[in-house]
Structure formats: C-alpha cells, structure tokens
Amino acid sequence: EADIYQTPRYLVIGTGKKITLECSQTMGHDKMYWYQQDPGMELHLIHYSYGVNSTEKGDLSSESTVSRIRTEHFPLTLESARPSHTSQYLCASSGTGFINEQFFGPGTRLTVL
Amino acid sequence: KQEVTQIPAALSVPEGENLVLNCSFTDSAIYNLQWFRQDPGKGLTSLLLIQSSQREQTSGRLNASLDKSSGRSTLYIAASQPGDSATYLCAVSSLNDYKLSFGAGTTVTVRA
Numbered sequence: 001e002a003d004i005y006q007t008p009r010y011l012v013i014g015t016g017k018k019i020t021l022e023c024s025q026t027m028g029h030d031k032m033y034w035y036q037q038d039p040g041m042e043l044h045l046i047h048y049s050y051g052v053n054s055t056e057k058g059d060l061s062s063e064s065t066v067s068r069i070r071t072e073h074f075p076l077t078l079e080s081a082r083p084s085h086t087s088q089y090l091c092a093s094s095g096t097g098f099i100n101e102q103f104f105g106p107g108t109r110l111t112v113l
Numbered sequence: 114k115q116e117v118t119q120i121p122a123a124l125s126v127p128e129g130e131n132l133v134l135n136c137s138f139t140d141s142a143i144y145n146l147q148w149f150r151q152d153p154g155k156g157l158t159s160l161l162l163i164q165s166s167q168r169e170q171t172s173g174r175l176n177a178s179l180d181k182s183s184g185r186s187t188l189y190i191a192a193s194q195p196g197d198s199a200t201y202l203c204a205v206s207s208l209n210d211y212k213l214s215f216g217a218g219t220t221v222t223v224r225a
Contacts, residue, residue, distance in 0.1 A: 006156075031211065043157075043202070043215045058212070059114075090156055099164075100145065100211050102204075104157040 003027055006091050006105040013081055014113050021076045021108045023091035032074040033102065035090040036060060043090065049074055081112045115140045119203055119216035127224050132190040134219045136203030141181050144206040147213070148177050148188050151200045160201075161188070165208075193223045 003026040045058030149157040204213040
C-alpha cells in the first residue's frame with residue numbers, strides 16, 4: 001500500500017483566492033509529480049521534482065507553482081484561482097532504483113466559482 | 114513526443130467473461146510500462162509494471178504483456194467480476210527522464 005497523502009480532498013473556492021494543495025509521502029521517494037485531469041480526460045503532467053530544491057515544469061502549461069523544500073512534501077500553489085483551474089489534481093511519487101514505479105495519492109478535486 | 118493510445122475506449126461484458134485491453138505507443142524507447150486502475154473521482158492504483166526488458170507480468174487474475182518493438186501492450190483480466198468495473202489506464206515511462214505518458218483509458222463495465 002502506497003503512503004501518499006493529499007489534502008484537501010475537495011475544495012470549492014471563489015475566483016481570485018490563493019490556494020495551496022498539499023501532497024506528502026512517507027516512502028522516502030526522491031521523485032514527485034503533479035498531474036491535472038479534467039473529467040473523462042487524460043492525465044497531464046504539470047510539475048515534477050527529482051529531489052529537494054529541484055522542480056521542473058511538465059508537458060502541460062500551468063499557472064500553478066510548486067516547491068520542494070523537504071523530500072516528503074511537494075505542495076502546489078495557485079496565486080489567484082480562476083474557473084479555468086477547475087479540475088482534479090493528482091500527486092504521485094517514485095523512488096530511486098531500477099523499478100521507478102509511480103504511486104498516486106487520492107487526488108484533490110478543485111472547483112473555482 | 115510519446116503518444117499512447119488505448120482501444121477500446123469503453124467495454125461492457127457479462128460477469129465471468131475475460132477482458133482484453135489494448136495499449137499502443139509510438140516511441141519504443143521506453144523505460145517501463147505501467148497499468149493503473151482508476152475508480153470514479155479517485156486516484157490511480159498501480160496494477161502491474163513491466164520493465165522494458167520483460168515480456169509479461171502477472172498478478173492474480175491480471176496478466177500484462179509487452180511487445181516493445183511493435184509498441185504494444187495488452188492487459189488480460191480473467192473471469193471478470195462486477196468489482197472490476199473501472200477505468201484502466203496505460204502509461205509508458207520515458208527512457209530519458211522517467212516521466213509517464215498516459216493513454217485516455219478504457220472504461221470497463223462488468224454486468225452481474
């Protein structure tokens with residue numbers, strides 16, 4: 001059982017608010033990822049990190065930002081939420097070594113009114 | 114850019130029938146391939162991972178094959194049950210940077 005946590009699970013917020021989606025893992029994994037998934041659509045990578053103080057933008061352009069100050073923590077921030085940010089956000093992690101299997105958190109469903 | 118395609122997009126079968134889900138990818142330079150299950154509104158559960166050097170992996174009623182040279186993988190689910198109803202996602206990991214590229218998924222309904 002993968003130990004990766006996301007909070008909140010659901011968030012309804014007004015336009016213009018700043019939000020932070022939390023993601024934590026207890027597996028000591030060095031790599032962490034954020035994906036965005038609209039209902040019925042594919043997952044798209046928006047940010048990833050290969051270690052502390054390392055962050056990169058993914059394949060899908062996003063107005064969000066991320067930080068990686070601690071190995072276990074990879075929060076995602078939206079400075080000013082807009083209705084176009086309404087989506088499901090999924091966090092994942094994978095470890096060092098040969099296998100590199102990705103494990104996912106339960107997701108945060110964000111609705112911006 | 115890696116493109117991953119899953120066929121069919123949806124599948125409905127009676128309980129007990131075997132399921133065959135297909136995944137194809139355009140760039141054979143992959144590190145590994147993962148099959149995931151996603152229930153509505155939930156995260157992804159990893160089902161099977163096949164390394165690029167492997168031909169297949171098995172876990173219980175699930176068996177996944179990989180033909181890297183032709184860019185194809187197949188997930189077999191034996192003796193389907195209503196609890197198998199979910200969306201199944203195929204994802205390939207790039208050889209250079211380990212990033213996953215996902216297919217759109219196959220939504221499976223197993224009728225009791």
